[in-house]
Amino acid sequence: MKLELCEVADGEYGLKSLSPFCEKAHRALYFHKLDYIRNHTGRPSGHKQYNPAGQVPVLLIDGQPVPDSTAILIRLEELSDKTLLPADPAECGEAWTWEEFGDSVIAQYIPVARWLDERHWPLNKHYYSQGVPKPLKSFIENLVRKNVGKAYAKRDVLKQGMDAAWAEFERHLDNLEARVPATGFWMGDALTVADIGLFSCIQELRIPTTPWHRDRINERVTLAGWLDRVDAATADKH
Structure with missing residues (x-):
């Protein structure tokens, strides 16, 4: 069986990718101990032949595309003897709910923090002009920022402005800090999709390129400790 992960450029600061959704796929593949190769393009649309939506990641399984990070998690359960799903149906449902919370709530803050x-x-800004001739770099960077700002101005995350968005972000962190266990993982002793999904979104804001968010996360010491445990359990050591 050949596995190929279609994604964008390499990550930094201990992350395989600067996309939370690609990072989620990497962490899950490592957990399942499945060998795979990486297929990079400069833009998500570079893999549009595998996903008409022009989004990443896409996992090719013997050439057959599985788009969407959550769909990839589901498919990996069929390819491995290991599992990220609790045996109890109620706990399994809760784990998937937390995974979705990462995707739909926490992830929306990442482009706002980086671009706006x-x-x-x-x-x-340099991430969005890599490979662009120097005279065009500033133009491309500002164009990307303008387009992102236009798109996000219509979304709930910025409806009340930037200050309100970051106040809401801190409220989410407070709620996560109140919920996160002091030991073990999100649902108990075993890693689950809740850990993979939440970690991949929160950790993307816990790096030097978003220092305000990194510091707010690290102030929640129980949450930071859990992030470190998930990182240690799912990081590719190679």
Whole structure:
């Protein structure tokens, strides 16, 4: 069986990818101990032949595409003797709910923090002009930022403005800090899709290119400790 993960460029700071959804796929593949190769493009649309939506990741299984990170988690359960799903149906449902919370709630803050927050844009803009001739870099960076700003202005995350978005982000962190276990993993002693899904989104904001968010996360010491445990259990050591 040949597994090929279609994604965007390499990550940094201990992350395989700067996309939370690609990072989720990497962590799950490592947990399941499945060998795979990586297929990079500069933009998600570079893999559009495998996913008409032009989004990543896409996992090719013997050439057959499985788009969407959650669908990849489901498919990996069929390919491995290991599992990220609790045996109890109620706990399994809760684990998937937390995985979705990462995708639909936490992930929305990542592009806002990187592209639209004035404190962080200078630390991130070079990612969007890699390979572009120097005279065009500033133009491309500003164009990307303008388009992202236009798209996110219509979304709930920025409906009340940037300050309100970050106040809401901190409320989410407080709620997660109140819920996270002091030992073990999100649902108990074993890793689940809840850990993989939440970690992949929160950890993307816990890096030097988003220092305000990194510091707010690390202030929640129980949450930070859980992130470190998930990282240690799912990071590719190679």
